[in-house]
Structures are given as C-alpha cells and as structure tokens.
Amino acid sequence: MDAGLPDAGRLAWWLTAWLRSDASPDDALAAITADDAAHRVVGLPGHPEPVGWALAVGALRSAGAQEAGLALPVDGDPVGLGGPRAFNDAALEAGEAVVLGPLLPGQDGWGLVPERVGRGVLWTAHVARRRQVPDVGEADRALRQALTLGATALADLDVARWRPDVADDLMDLRRTAAAEPVPGVPPRCVELAGRALRVLGIVDLALADDGGARTAYDVAARRAVLDPLARAGRRGLVAACSPEGWPQEPPR
Incomplete structure (x- = not known):
C-alpha cells in the first residue's frame, strides 16, 4: 500500500x-x-482574518520567507521542530507542520499547522524557531538500513499470519512509491520521499488493527x-521535504 504526501509535505514542496x-x-x-475545496491561512501578521494563498504568500515573503520545510513530529520524536512550545504542541497534535525559512540563530519566523475543515484545510500560523533537519544522505542510508533489517524481521515474525490479505504489501518493503516531481526539488529528494512514503504506508497498514496480535x-x-x-x-520524508538540508546542485 502506497501513501501520498501529507498536506504539509505537499505544501512544503510547492x-x-x-x-x-x-x-x-x-x-x-x-x-x-489539489482536490480540496479551498485552503486558507489564519494568524499571519497584518491579516487577522483567514486569507487565501495569494495574499498569504505576499505576507510570508514580506516576513522573509524564501522556502518551506516539513515537520512530522510524534511523541518522543519531534523531528523537524525547533520551538517554541506553542508551535511544537500544535504541530504534535496535528502530526505535521511546515516551517518557513531561512531562519538565523536566535531569529523567530513562522510555522504553519494544518487542520482539515470539511473539504478544505485551514492553516494556522505560529511563531517558529530555527530547527535542525536530518541530512538527506544520512536519512537515506538510515532508511535503507531500516528497510533491510525490517524485511528480515517481518519475515521472522511470519507477517502473513498477521494480515494474510496484505502480506505481499507488507513484505515488499523495497518497492518505492511514486512521489510526483515538483519543480526545483532535487531528484534524489524525490526518490527519498517515495521510499519514505512507501515505508510509512506499510507501517500504517501493519498497525491498522494492531496486526491481529x-x-x-x-x-x-x-x-x-x-x-x-x-x-x-518520518526522518527520510522530513529530509526530502526540507530545502535547508537539500544537497547543492552542481554548477551548470
């Protein structure tokens, strides 16, 4: 089973x-x-009411934003976050967020947290601080290693007994999901995102009913x-969707 980019991942790239x-x-x-009815942004400086992206991008540019990166925090692993607590708590509750940059040490910027409202998404702006993101190369190597170890461990645990209806998907960890290329995103990051999406989709699948344990x-x-x-x-996807950690393209 293949998962698509989360709302915050799609927003970070585009x-x-x-x-x-x-x-x-x-x-x-x-x-x-995409297929949503509308996306609105609330809480931006100078815009007390929710606004569409055309106005939001102008406000974010005025605030110094030049790029957007992904955060995918869970309890015990706040990957992609740098604070403050109010933003971290909101991002943790949503399970995803976007951090606008670049931010210098000690400099505050903006983060956006999504909430599904009907057929649309409301993004709430919060003060955000500089964060550290996983290195693309290290995240890719760690994900490949986790795939190798995970495939062996799943076989040892007799995955077909857990979910016979999806055993092939659960075991075929090395197949990569398709991540749609976006202008300016390095191909290596597109590939890493696809691999990370595949893994996260399989994990969700395996835990859907606690595996029948x-x-x-x-x-x-x-x-x-x-x-x-x-x-x-999660770390692979955050690295792939966070431009401050992208590898530099060779000069043309």
Whole structure:
C-alpha cells in the first residue's frame, strides 16, 4: 500500500517552488489545493482574518520567507521542530507542520499547522524557531538500513499470519512509491520521499488493527520492528521535504 504526501509535505514542496519562482503561482496553487475545496491561512501578521494563498504568500515573503520545510513530529520524536512550545504542541497534535525559512540563530519566523475543515484545510500560523533537519544522505542510508533489517524481521515474525490479505504489501518493503516531481526539488529528494512514503504506508497498514496480535508479546515484538521503520520513514520524508538540508546542485 502506497501513501501520498501529507498536506504539509505537499505544501512544503510547492510553496518552496512558488517562493523561489521555480513554479508559477497558478501551478503551485493548483497543486497545493489539489482536490480540496479551498485552503486558507489564519494568524499571519497584518491579516487577522483567514486569507487565501495569494495574499498569504505576499505576507510570508514580506516576513522573509524564501522556502518551506516539513515537520512530522510524534511523541518522543519531534523531528523537524525547533520551538517554541506553542508551535511544537500544535504541530504534535496535528502530526505535521511546515516551517518557513531561512531562519538565523536566535531569529523567530513562522510555522504553519494544518487542520482539515470539511473539504478544505485551514492553516494556522505560529511563531517558529530555527530547527535542525536530518541530512538527506544520512536519512537515506538510515532508511535503507531500516528497510533491510525490517524485511528480515517481518519475515521472522511470519507477517502473513498477521494480515494474510496484505502480506505481499507488507513484505515488499523495497518497492518505492511514486512521489510526483515538483519543480526545483532535487531528484534524489524525490526518490527519498517515495521510499519514505512507501515505508510509512506499510507501517500504517501493519498497525491498522494492531496486526491481529493476540498477546502482549506479539504486540511488543511487532512494534520493535515497526517503530524503527516509522522513525526512519518520518526522518527520510522530513529530509526530502526540507530545502535547508537539500544537497547543492552542481554548477551548470
């Protein structure tokens, strides 16, 4: 089973392309909204009411934003966040957020946290601080290693017994999901995002009904395999969707 980019991941890629003029506003807006009815942004300086992305991008540019990066925090692993607490708490509750940059040490900027409202998304702006993101190369290597170890461990745990209806998907960890290329995103990051999406989709699938485990031991054994996979997947996706850590393109 393949998962798509989360709302914040799609926004990070396309908003960066918009801010860097790698994509036209019309193309970026269509991609950000996708099949949703509308996206609005609330809490931006000078805009007390919710606004659309055309006005929001102008306000964010005025505030110094040149790029947008992803955060995918969970309890115990706030990957992609740098504070303050109010932003971290909101991002943790949502499970995702976008951080606008670049930010210098000691400099405050803006972060955006999504909330699904009907068929649309409301993004709430919060003060955000400089963060550290996983290195693309290190995140890619860690994800590949987690895939190798995870495939072996899942086989040892007899994954087909957990979910016979999806055993092939669960075991085929090395197949990469398709991540749609976005203007300006390095191909290596597109590939890493696809691999991370594949892993996160499999983890969600395996945990959908707690794997049919009958004992506490079964639950613990499965989570010992799936938790490192999920962590590696989140870090891989954050690295792939955070331009401050992207590899530099060679000069033309």
